[in-house]
Amino acid sequence: MGYSIKELKELKEFYQNQLLNDTVPFWFPRSLDTEFGGYLLMRDQDGSLIDDDKAVWIQGRAAWLLATLYNTVELKKEWLDGAKLGIDFLNNHCFDTDGQMFFHVTREGKPIRKRRYYFSETFAVTAMSAYAKATGDDSIAFKARLLFEKCIEYSSTPGLLQAKFTTTRPLKGIGVPMIMINTAQQLRENIGDPRCNEWIDKWINEIETDFVKDDIQCVMEQVAPDGSIVDHIDGRTLNPGHAIEGAWFILHEAKYRNNDPRLIALGCKMLDYMWERGWDKEYGGILYFRDVYDKPVQEYWQDMKFWWPHNEAIIATLLAYTLTGDEKYATWHKMVHDYSYEKFLDKENGEWFGYLHRDGSKAQTAKGNLFKGPFHLPRQEWYCLQILKEYLKKA
Numbered sequence: 023m024g025y026s027i028k029e030l031k032e033l034k035e036f037y038q039n040q041l042l043n044d045t046v047p048f049w050f051p052r053s054l055d056t057e058f059g060g061y062l063l064m065r066d067q068d069g070s071l072i073d074d075d076k077a078v079w080i081q082g083r084a085a086w087l088l089a090t091l092y093n094t095v096e097l098k099k100e101w102l103d104g105a106k107l108g109i110d111f112l113n114n115h116c117f118d119t120d121g122q123m124f125f126h127v128t129r130e131g132k133p134i135r136k137r138r139y140y141f142s143e144t145f146a147v148t149a150m151s152a153y154a155k156a157t158g159d160d161s162i163a164f165k166a167r168l169l170f171e172k173c174i175e176y177s178s179t180p181g182l183l184q185a186k187f188t189t190t191r192p193l194k195g196i197g198v199p200m201i202m203i204n205t206a207q208q209l210r211e212n213i214g215d216p217r218c219n220e221w222i223d224k225w226i227n228e229i230e231t232d233f234v235k236d237d238i239q240c241v242m243e244q245v246a247p248d249g250s251i252v253d254h255i256d257g258r259t260l261n262p263g264h265a266i267e268g269a270w271f272i273l274h275e276a277k278y279r280n281n282d283p284r285l286i287a288l289g290c291k292m293l294d295y296m297w298e299r300g301w302d303k304e305y306g307g308i309l310y311f312r313d314v315y316d317k318p319v320q321e322y323w324q325d326m327k328f329w330w331p332h333n334e335a336i337i338a339t340l341l342a343y344t345l346t347g348d349e350k351y352a353t354w355h356k357m358v359h360d361y362s363y364e365k366f367l368d369k370e371n372g373e374w375f376g377y378l379h380r381d382g383s384k385a386q387t388a389k390g391n392l393f394k395g396p397f398h399l400p401r402q403e404w405y406c407l408q409i410l411k412e413y414l415k416k417a
Contacts, residue, residue, distance in 0.1 A: 023349060023352065023353070024343070024347065024349040024352040025343070025352045025355075027414070027417050030410055030413065030414060030417070031410075031414060033406075033410060034406075034407060034410035034411065034414065037403045037404075037406045037407045037410070038403075038407050040403050041400055041403035041404055041407060042095070044372045044373070045372065045373055045396070045399055045400045045403060046087075046091070046396070046400060047372065048069060048371070048372040048373040048389070048396075049061075049063070049084070049373070049390075049395075049396040049400075050088070050100075050104055050396075051100065051104070052069055053065070053084070053396070054104055054107055055107065055111075055129065056107070058111075058129055058130050058131065059107050059108075059110050059111035059114065059115070059131070060076055060081050060107060060108055060111030060112075060115075060131070061076070061080075061081060061084045061107070061108060061111075061395075061396075062074055062076075062129070063076070063077070063080055063081075063084065063390040063395040063396065064388075064390045064391050064392075065388070065389050065390040066387055066388060066389065067368055067371050067375065067387040067388070067389060068371050069371065069389070072388060072390070072391070073391075074128075074129040075126060075127070075128055075129065075134065075392075076111075076126070076127050076128070076129060076131075077125065077126055077391075077392040077393070077395070078112070078116045078123055078124050078125055078126065078127060078142040078146075079125065079141050079142045079145045080145075080390075080392075080393075080394075080395035080396075080397065081108050081111055081112055081116065082108070082112060082142065082145030082146045082148065082149040083145050083148075083149070083395060083396070083397035084108055084395060084396050084397070085104075085105045085107075085108025085109050085112070085149035085152075085153065086145065086148045086149040086152050086208075086397075087396055087397065087400050087401070087404075088101045088102070088104040088105035088108070089101070089102070089105035089149065089152035089153040089155070089156045090152045090404065091404070092105065092156045093152060093155055093156050093212075094404070094408065095404070102156055102157070105149075105152070105153050105156065106153070108149060109149060109150060109153050109162065111131065112146050112149065112150075113165070114131065115127060115130075115131025115132075116131070116142065116146070118133065118136065121172065122136060122140070122143075122183075123136075123140070123142035123143050123146065124136050124142065125137040125142055126392060138183055138184050138185070138186055139183070139197075140172075140173055140176045140177075140183065141201060143169055143172060143173050143176070144173055144201050144202070144204075144205040146166075146169055147166050147169050147170045147173065147205050147208070147209055148204075148205055148208040148209070148212075150162050150163070150165055150166035150169070151163070151166040151208055151209045151212035151213050152208070152212050154166060154212065154213050155212040155213055163213045166209060166213065167209070167213075167215055170205065170206070170209055170215065170217075171217075173202065173205060174202070174217075174221065177198050177199075177202055191252060191254070192246065192247055193244040193245065193246065193252060193256065193257060194232075194244065194245060194246075194247055195243060195244045196229060196233045196241070196242065196243055196244070196264065196265065196268060197264070199225035199226070199228045199229050200225075200229070200264070200267065200268040200271060202221065202225050203222050203225045203226065203268075203271045203272070203275070204271050206218040206221055206222050206225075207222065207271070207274060207275065207278070211278075222275060226272060226275065226285070226288070229241075229268060229272070230288055231249060232245050232248075232249030233245060233249070233265075234288070234291065234292060234295075235251070236291075238314070239294075239295045239298065240260065240295050240296075240299065240314055241260075241265035241268070241269075241292050241295055241296050242260065242314065243259060243260050243261045243264060243265070244256060244257055244259070245257070251314065255319075255320045258313045258314045258315060258317065259311055259312075259313060259314075259319055259320070259321070260296075260299060260300075260311065260312045260313065260314055261310070261311060261331075262296040262297075262299050262300025262301075262308055262309065262312060262331065263296075263300065263308050263310070263328070263330065263331020263332070263334050263335065264331070264334075265292055265295075265296040266292070266293055266296050266297070266300070266308075266331065266334050266335050266338045267331075267334035267337075267338070268292060269289045269290070269292035269293040269296070269338050269342075270289065270293075270334065270337045270338035270341050270342075271289075272285055272288055272289035272292065273285070273286065273289035273290070273293075273338065273341045273342060273345060274341065276289060276345065277341070277345060281345060286345050286346065289338075289341075289342070290342050290345075290346065290348075290351075293338050293339070293342055293351075297335070297354060299312050300312065300331070300335075301354075301357075302325075302327075302380065305380055305381050305382060306357070306361045306365075306382070307327040307332065307358075307361050307362075307365065307378070307380075307382065308327065308331040308332055308335055308358070309324070309325055309327070309380075310323055310324055310325065310326050310327070310328055310331065311323075311324035311325075312324075325380040326377060326378060326379060326380060326385060327365070327377075327378040327379070327380065327382065328376065328377060328378075329366050329374050329375070329376045329377070329394065329398060329399065330394075330398040332358055332361070332362040332366065333362075333398040333399055333401070333402035334398070334402075335354075335358045336355065336358050336359055336362060336402050336406065337402050337405055337406060337409075339351045339352075339354040339355035339358060340355050340406055340409055340410075341409060343355055344409055344410075344413045361382075362374075365378055365382045366378065368389075371389075373389050373399065374389070374399050375387060375388075375389070376388055376389065376391075376394045
């Protein structure tokens with residue numbers, strides 16, 4: 023069965039309450055680093071600090087969240103002031119002399135590590151664009167567009183950044199076109215940029231042409247440069263939650279383009295393929311890795327349940343349902359929503375645990391580290407709230 027209007031209204035209230043009275047208060051104001059700038063986000067289940075180092079990409083994500091809440095939910099001064107802490111920290115401490123951003127810095131902002139990819143940059147673009155929208159600061163808007171240009175250069179110029187592998191068996195990942203689509207969407211919707219639509223079309227075409235495999239009903243995580251499947255462990259490994267995230271980026275684009283039927287079909291197809299590959303029919307939840315040919319997966323966490331694929335599946339299924347009315351997506355949304363808020367939610371301290379064993383038992387208690395912070399969960403609750411507000415206005 024699909025959702026009734028009453029159920030959708032209840033769902034809207036649920037996401038709003040979780041976002042504003044549970045998830046955001048877990049992180050803020052306690053994570054604001056008023057001494058050195060930015061955010062202290064490596065936290066245990068009760069909010070106590072595990073480590074005071076800072077992951078640069080999550081500094082950007084947190085600044086994006088606060089600025090976006092200010093832009094779309096309520097003009098709260100503390101959200102805007104909190105976003106400024108992150109923006110200033112990024113600009114003052116997180117760029118190397120070559121223009122590339124760091125990945126991991128100390129509390130004070132001293133560099134610890136750079137990585138070969140440029141995800142710190144993409145999240146800085148989204149954060150700066152949201153902050154520029156909130157403040158009207160033209161210098162931050164200029165920096166966001168300049169950094170987006172740098173990301174395009176990184177993504178389209180082989181050899182510009184250090185390669186992870188040699189040229190013996192080249193692979194390309196779906197992560198690059200995915201994150202660039204979402205970065206362009208955020209930039210376009212916050213402050214506008216005439217380059218975005220053309221580049222979004224290119225990245226969607228790359229995903230559709232090279233990564234979506236209709237013959238085996240699958241979305242690949244990595245392929246050869248020509249889009250062929252590389253029949254080795256790395257080439258065969260799938261990440262269903264990641265592909266489902268890509269599906270909702272494309273569904274979001276379909277919605278932006280007046281419910282473009284081709285993009286709705288593509289996004290729903292990607293969701294269909296990877297729900298079938300990823301949903302754990304025995305225990306529930308989204309499995310982290312699968313092999314395209316059902317062979318054993320190398321990574322030891324392959325059958326764990328991580329928090330973020332569930333956030334992405336909650337968004338994707340709700341968006342697919344509101345765009346198509348297909349009851350299948352309402353059923354899937356109920357399944358992943360109910361599983362997630364039963365298993366991941368910390369009912370005592372708020373927020374979600376990040377890591378479960380396959381059977382749904384907790385693997386550890388951390389709420390924040392170099393990879394988890396105030397992003398996937400609050401983005402899910404915020405985005406689902408926006409979807410439902412808009413949908414219910416028209417209902």
